[in-house]
Amino acid sequence: xxxxxxxxxxxxxxxxxxxxxxxxxxxxxxxxxxxxxxxxxxxxxxxxxxxxxxxxxxxxxxxxxxxxxxxxxxxxxxxxxxxxxxxxxxxxxxxxxxxxxxxxxxxxxxxxxxxxxxxxxxxxxxxxxxxxxxxxxxxxxxxxxxxxxxxxxxxxxxxxxxxxxxxxxxxxxxxxxxxxxxxxxxxxxxxxxxxxxxxxxxxxxxxxxxxxxxxxxxxxxxxxxxxxxxxxxxxxxxxxxxxxxxxxxxxxxxxxxxxxxxxxxxxxxxxxxxxxxxxxxxxxxxxxxxxxxxxxxxxxxxxxxxxxxxxxxxxxxxxxxxxxxxxxxxxxxxxxxxxxxxxxxxxxxxxxxxxxxxxxxxxxxxxxxxxxxxxxxxxxxxxxxxxxxxxxxxxxxxxxxxxxxxxxxxxxxxxxxxxxxxxxxxxxxxxxxxxxxxxxxxxxxxxxxxxxxxxxxxxxxxxxxxxxxxxxxxxxxxxxxxxxxxxxxxxxxxxxxxxxxxxxxxxxxxxxxxxxxxxxxxxxxxxxxxxxxxxxxxxxxxxxxxxxxxxxxxxxxxxxxxxxxxxxxxxxxxxxxxxxxxxxxxxxxxxxxxxxxxxxxxxxxxxxxxxxxxxxxxxxxxxxxxxxxxxxxxxxxxxxxxxxxxxxxxxxxxxxxxxxxxxxxxxxxxxxxxxxxxxxxxxxxxxxxx
Numbered sequence: 296x297x298x299x300x301x302x303x304x305x306x307x308x309x310x311x312x313x314x315x316x317x318x319x320x321x322x323x324x325x326x327x328x329x330x331x332x333x334x335x336x337x338x339x340x341x342x343x344x345x346x347x348x349x350x351x352x353x354x355x356x357x358x359x360x361x362x363x364x365x366x367x368x369x370x371x372x373x374x375x376x377x378x379x380x381x382x383x384x385x386x387x388x389x390x391x392x393x394x395x396x397x398x399x400x401x402x403x404x405x406x407x408x409x410x411x412x413x414x415x416x417x418x419x420x421x422x423x424x425x426x427x428x429x430x431x432x433x434x435x436x437x438x439x440x441x442x443x444x445x446x447x448x449x450x451x452x453x454x455x456x457x458x459x460x461x462x463x464x465x466x467x468x469x470x471x472x473x474x475x476x477x478x479x480x481x482x483x484x485x486x487x488x489x490x491x492x493x494x495x496x497x498x499x500x501x502x503x504x505x506x507x508x509x510x511x512x513x514x515x516x517x518x519x520x521x522x523x524x525x526x527x528x529x530x531x532x533x534x535x536x537x538x539x540x541x542x543x544x545x546x547x548x549x550x551x552x553x554x555x556x557x558x559x560x561x562x563x564x565x566x567x568x569x570x571x572x573x574x575x576x577x578x579x580x581x582x583x584x585x586x587x588x589x590x591x592x593x594x595x596x597x598x599x600x601x602x603x604x605x606x607x608x609x610x611x612x613x614x615x616x617x618x619x620x621x622x623x624x625x626x627x628x629x630x631x632x633x634x635x636x637x638x639x640x641x642x643x644x645x646x647x648x649x650x651x652x653x654x655x656x657x658x659x660x661x662x663x664x665x666x667x668x669x670x671x672x673x674x675x676x677x678x679x680x681x682x683x684x685x686x687x688x689x690x691x692x693x694x695x696x697x698x699x700x701x702x703x704x705x706x707x708x709x710x711x712x713x714x715x716x717x718x719x720x721x722x723x724x725x726x727x728x729x730x731x732x733x734x735x736x737x738x739x740x741x742x743x744x745x746x747x748x749x750x751x752x753x754x755x756x757x758x759x760x761x762x763x764x765x766x767x768x769x770x771x772x773x774x775x776x777x778x779x780x781x782x783x784x785x786x787x788x789x790x791x792x793x794x795x796x797x798x799x800x801x802x803x804x805x806x807x808x809x810x811x812x813x814x815x816x817x818x819x820x821x822x823x824x825x826x827x828x829x830x831x832x833x834x835x836x837x838x839x840x841x842x843x844x845x846x847x848x849x850x851x852x853x854x855x856x857x858x859x860x861x862x863x864x865x866x867x868x869x870x871x872x873x874x875x876x877x878x879x880x881x882x883x884x885x886x887x888x889x890x891x892x893x894x895x896x897x898x899x900x901x902x903x904x905x906x907x908x909x910x911x912x913x914x915x916x917x918x919x920x921x922x923x924x925x926x927x928x929x930x931x932x933x934x935x936x937x938x939x940x941x942x943x944x945x946x947x948x949x950x951x952x953x954x955x956x957x958x959x960x961x962x963x964x965x966x967x968x969x970x971x972x973x974x975x976x977x978x979x980x981x982x983x984x985x
Contacts, residue, residue, distance in 0.1 A: 360384035361472075362442050362462035367530045371685065378682025381675040382535060383470065383510040388668040389635025390474050390506030398497040403551045406505035408490070410466040410473075412446060413455035422490040423551065428457060428467060432525040433853070435546030436539060436567055438469045438514055441530045452502045453486040466503075469533070470511030476504045492551075507634060509627075511547075512570055512586050515539040516855040518838040519694045525855055536686050538586035540568030540839055540846070541853060548574070557888040557899045561909050564882040566846040567853075572614070572633060573778050576641075576786045577650040580954050581909035582774035584615045585846045590834040592623070592684045596725050596761040600794040610792070615844045617763040617829040618781035620792040623683075624676040625659075628669070629790040632657060637666035645786050651914060654780070656788035688753070689835045691983050694857045700837075702980040709748070711981030714974050716740075716747040718967045722764075722830045725757035758834050758985060763827040765801030766820070771963030773804055773818070774910070774955045775844055777825045791824065801826040806957045808950070809881065809904060816956050837983050840867035847880055847960040868982065870961070872975045874968050880960040882906060910955045 359377070361384040368376050397405040412427045428445045431437050443459040450456060457467030466473040478500045489499045515537040516522060522532040545562030552559045561581060565571065569583035597609035600620050613619035619626035632641055640662055645654040662669040691697040702708055715723075720743040727733070728742040746752060766776040781791035788796070800822040805815045820826035828844060840863035841849035849867025852859045870876045882905040890897045890908075899908070950956045967978065 361464055364530050374678045375682045375685055378678035381679045382682060384472060384508050385675060386472050386506030386508050387631040387636035387672045390504035392635030392638035393506060394504045401494055402496045404548055407501050407503060409550060410456060410468060410471060411454050419487045419490050429526045435543040436541035440465045440467055440469050441528050443467045452484060466505055469514045470508045472506045474504045476500055476502055512539055512542060518689050518860060521855045536589035536683060538588045543567055544570050555888055557890045560884045560888055560905055564905050567851050568846050573780050575647050576645045576654060576780055578779045579650055579912040580774055580778055581906050582778055584775045584844050588839060589683050589686055590688050591757050594725055594755045594757045600792040603789060603793055612761050612763060612829040615775050616778060616827055618791045618795055620795045621790055623680050627676055628672060629787060631672050636668040637662045640666060654786040657786055659789045689838060691837045696857050700861050701983055707977050707980055711977035712747045713744055714978040715981050716743040720747055722760055723758050723833050725760060757832055759830040759832040761829055763829050766826050766828055767802045767804055769828050769963055771843055772845055772960050773957045776828050777955050782824050795824050798824050807959060809958055816950055833985050836985055837864050840864040842867045842871055845960060868979050872968055874965060877961050881958045904958055906958055907949060910953050912954060
């Protein structure tokens with residue numbers, strides 16, 4: 296065994312930068328067995344159910360995919376209802392992809408196991424405990440389907456799946472869908488073998504394939520109608536696109552990864568309510584980011600950007616770094632591709648499992664021509680966009696007991712509005728002064744004051760100008776801003792504008808050095824798109840703490856009630872405006888774990904800095920070293936040698952090789968922190984009303 300370096304006070308054995316980079320191949324979410332590929336398990340997607348028959352359910356008709364009570368639609372048009380159905384239930388046939396990933400990972404990533412709620416008394420030999428329905432929210436933060444009930448007995452295949460009589464495709468969780476597996480052979484089905492760890496499990500075809508829709512991450516609890524019991528919500532308790540700030544994505548993708556595996560530490564350290572959108576395709580940067588809330592989409596600012604074909608289109612900046620700058624419909628299609636649609640095509644564009652081969656761009660024209668998932672999904676995007684445009688703010692004053700959290704002192708509220716106008720509105724308002732007024736600082740300041748003090752300031756306000764700003768100015772953790780998947784030559788190149796790919800370098804970041812505080816790390820950001828964050832909306836900010844793009848500012852309460860949300864908001868906003876209250880969080884391993892690459896097994900000690908390893912690119916490993924790692928003699932020699940490399944030699948090498956040596960998670964965005972306390976408190980009172 297060899298030991299990997301950590302950023303802590305303990306004295307650990309060290310290893311070389313060269314094989315550390317190679318070891319990082321194992322920090323991918325998935326195992327690296329390349330003997331099979333998800334594309335080997337195709338099946339006929341034309342046999343997959345795509346909707347209900349009009350005559351089979353009185354509350355559904357052609358184009359509908361799942362059960363939603365009629366009164367939950369409100370006053371939506373028929374097109375908007377179809378859009379809601381797409382948002383809630385459409386998988387784009389990614390159930391085929393996830394079945395392949397279950398095989399390739401030998402069951403480590405298996406959504407069927409996730410929704411099999413068998414009680415402990417019914418566990419088969421060798422199986423790990425499963426999640427009962429009444430523990431899903433607490434454990435992994437998913438939202439149970441209100442139309443389903445706990446299974447009281449196994450089905451004909453021995454699986455304990457929720458009883459969902461009104462929706463046969465529901466797997467019991469909103470956004471998780473169940474379909475017949477065309478490769479299932481009842482004669483070969485063996486439940487005990489299916490739940491045994493190892494390669495044998497991967498070859499047993501289960502009776503169902505499980506796919507996911509946008510809803511699994513975006514459907515959340517309604518802040519204005521929170522559930523009495525989060526494990527048993529009603530339809531009225533659901534919010535379509537708030538972004539589920541309680542979801543634990545690591546629990547979705549790595550529940551079966553052994554606790555002693557370093558990859559489990561990467562997944563467990565991921566904050567609630569975040570998604571690492573570059574986990575597939577991996578860019579070897581650990582950068583989970585908050586799931587977007589969607590409000591006032593029709594009022595979102597648009598900017599003229601040059602598209603890849605040379606045309607100019609007015610588009611919003613959607614991803615945290617503004618990379619999805621090609622319009623709402625195409626950006627949404629990228630999400631579906633990212634979660635498995637057209638997998639037979641995009642898996643040829645990169646190595647999804649370990650990322651050891653260079654990426655090449657996903658071809659939109661090829662997908663439009665050859666991929667049924669793309670063709671069927673593209674048809675749905677217009678209706679989906681219409682539905683999303685109907686979603687408006689959720690104000691604290693309308694929440695049960697919400698008015699008790701708002702000030703009754705009008706002078707304090709007015710002062711808060713003025714502070715917002717003078718300090719925040721330049722970025723956090725879509726209502727902006729004309730260019731001639733903006734050119735004069737005094738006139739612009741007066742314009743902002745009048746705008747914020749007006750009675751209709753909140754109306755049709757996106758509360759963001761949606762512009763990109765350099766991370767060197769914003770100062771928050773740089774990992775997400777440095778994501779590379781949308782750059783020229785990379786997998787999502789065609790989903791970012793030419794304007795994005797021609798952005799200038801934002802300069803050089805000066806970062807804290809965890810090994811030598813007296814010698815800060817200087818990270819020069821290249822031109823070509825990386826290094827920017829777009830301004831987030833502040834709509835309903837009271838309901839969505841923790842803050843920052845990575846949900847790392849403020850405590851996680853796990854309580855969707857108004858009281859729980861306000862507890863989280865108060866803690867986060869204090870740390871936002873009084874940075875001395877921040878904790879300087881660095882993600883560290885909470886136990887000794889191991890990494891395995893080839894024949895080499897390395898020990899990662901308790902207290903090691905997770906992103907010291909998770910942000911290294913294994914493609915930089917010399918080929919000769921890769922060959923040695925995969926030989927018995929070579930790995931044994933390396934194990935003997937690496938323990939002699941001292942910390943003061945290896946640390947600078949590792950930090951230099953690290954793609955994002957920015958380890959503190961809760962720093963940055965210090966705007967307004969120099970205000971007097973009285974002004975900060977007044978500003979907080981106004982922010983509660985947004």
